[in-house]
Amino acid sequence: MKIYYVYILKCFDGSYYTGVTNCLERRFAEHTWGINVTCYTYTRRPVELVFSCEFKYINDAIAFEKQVKGWSRKKKEAIIRGKWNELKPLAECQNQTHSRNNNADEN
Incomplete structure (x- = not known):
């Protein structure tokens, strides 16, 4: 095989x-x-x-x-280091305008 x-x-x-x-x-x-x-x-x-x-x-x-x-460079480097558990956090949007990161609704 x-x-x-x-x-x-x-x-x-x-x-x-x-x-x-x-x-x-x-x-x-x-x-x-x-x-x-x-x-x-x-x-x-x-x-x-x-x-x-x-x-x-x-x-x-x-x-x-x-x-x-x-993938981003950071995601590639995570698997190179064997840190597969880091992929999900690295895939999440870090942009401050993203709804999860935007605190405008709290005002």
């Missing part, structure tokens, strides 16, 4: 790259060697593998990759 991986690389410039693969070692090597000159990581090497997560089904891996790509 194949295993699929969603992974996050930390690039030399401090940015993060999220991808999906069925062979983590090979894909990391490709990023490291700069196999594809059009890849985001090509000009941001060296890269460091900072997170990976296994999936049994490719559709689940692709869905999670898309989700992570849409």
Whole structure:
């Protein structure tokens, strides 16, 4: 049975790259060697593998990759640190005009 991986690389410039693969070692090597000159990581090497997560089904891996790509830097750093419990608070709107944060109704 194949295993699929969603992974996050930390690039030399401090940015993060999220991808999906069925062979983590090979894909990391490709990023490291700069196999594809059009890849985001090509000009941001060296890269460091900072997170990976296994999936049994490719559709689940692709869905999670898309989700992570849409996350803020803080949410990505939370899962890199293994702090999955921090995701919900980081997803909540912190804008002062948000109804939960707006105390105008109390006056």
